[in-house]
Amino acid sequence: MPHLVSRQRGLREWRLYLLIVPSLLLVGTFVLLPAVNGIYHSFSDWDGTRAQQLVGLDNFRRAFQDTILWNSFETVSILVVFNLFKMIPSILLAVLIHRLRSDRWQYAYRALMVVPMIIPGLVTLFVWKSFFDPNLGLLNRVLDLTGLKWALVSLDQRVFHWGVFFPHVPVGWLTQPELILPSLFIWGFPWIGTVGVLIYLAGLQSISQEIYEAAELDGVGSFGKFLYIELPLILTQVRLNLLLLIIATLQGYGLQLLLLGESGGPAGKGMVPGLWMYNRAFIAGEFGYACSIGMILFGFILALTIVNNRYVRVAK
Numbered sequence: 676m677p678h679l680v681s682r683q684r685g686l687r688e689w690r691l692y693l694l695i696v697p698s699l700l701l702v703g704t705f706v707l708l709p710a711v712n713g714i715y716h717s718f719s720d721w722d723g724t725r726a727q728q729l730v731g732l733d734n735f736r737r738a739f740q741d742t743i744l745w746n747s748f749e750t751v752s753i754l755v756v757f758n759l760f761k762m763i764p765s766i767l768l769a770v771l772i773h774r775l776r777s778d779r780w781q782y783a784y785r786a787l788m789v790v791p792m793i794i795p796g797l798v799t800l801f802v803w804k805s806f807f808d809p810n811l812g813l814l815n816r817v818l819d820l821t822g823l824k825w826a827l828v829s830l831d832q833r834v835f836h837w838g839v840f841f842p843h844v845p846v847g848w849l850t851q852p853e854l855i856l857p858s859l860f861i862w863g864f865p866w867i868g869t870v871g872v873l874i875y876l877a878g879l880q881s882i883s884q885e886i887y888e889a890a891e892l893d894g895v896g897s898f899g900k901f902l903y904i905e906l907p908l909i910l911t912q913v914r915l916n917l918l919l920l921i922i923a924t925l926q927g928y929g930l931q932l933l934l935l936g937e938s939g940g941p942a943g944k945g946m947v948p949g950l951w952m953y954n955r956a957f958i959a960g961e962f963g964y965a966c967s968i969g970m971i972l973f974g975f976i977l978a979l980t981i982v983n984n985r986y987v988r989v990a991k
Contacts, residue, residue: 721966750944792870
């Protein structure tokens with residue numbers, strides 16, 4: 676039972692509550708106030724200056740008729756599905772690290788997993804942008820050296836007829852509309868998330884050694900241990916990472932902005948809601964309309980969060 680503080684004692688020691696006032700003021704000023712300000716401006720025609728005019732629900736009516744916005748939601752939905760597959764390598768790596776018999780090597784690998792967090796994310800994006808360069812990029816060099824380029828050309832010309840892979844022509848990963856989504860999927864290979872691995876490791880370390888010993892007595896192999904012991908017992912962490920992944924994918928647009936520009940690349944194939952919000956605000960100067968897009972995006976994320984919390988259950 677948690678220790679409950681009586682009302683009389685709370686009133687008697689009211690001065691202690693003054694210690695949290697600075698934190699509350701900071702949260703209110705830099706978190707809650709901008710959010711309320713964004714809600715207010717979503718109902719106005721605002722160009723980012725003091726000049727503004729309340730327009731009611733006009734911004735939302737316009738948003739529901741905005742084909743670019745809804746196409747961007749379709750694109751981001753595909754990226755969410757892509758990112759679900761990207762969770763698998765992190766889970767497998769966490770299991771491999773957990774199974775190391777040496778505590779020293781486990782600590783060493785955990786420390787190595789923290790190193791990528793030190794590198795600014797913007798640097799990583801610039802490196803990957805150089806990988807996609809059609810003439811000097813590492814990706815095209817790997818395709819040429821391994822012969823995969825010839826295989827892609829053969830599949831293109833003889834089977835699928837994509838019309839994007841040609842002999843003796845560099846692959847334009849970020850310049851051909853058909854290759855925009857595949858490029859966004861390839862980004863981040865081998866798709867190992869540092870935070871995700873550490874969260875999975877925290878769940879794996881809570882598994883009792885007695886469970887493994889009982890499984891070995893029953894003749895359960897390595898794959899069986901993963902399927903029947905480790906994976907079920909880290910579903911809480913998987914659920915948490917799934918929620919964080921969905922929110923980050925729906926909100927994020929920095930990757931698309933750096934790789935493809937504010938228009939989302941050729942034919943806008945890489946346009947996502949966050950990038951369209953940025954485009955309307957800082958390119959078109961329609962800050963009020965951008966706020967309304969942000970409110971719609973907030974509604975989608977809130978709905979998915981409620982669905983995740985209500986229907987994605989983890990057995991205890």
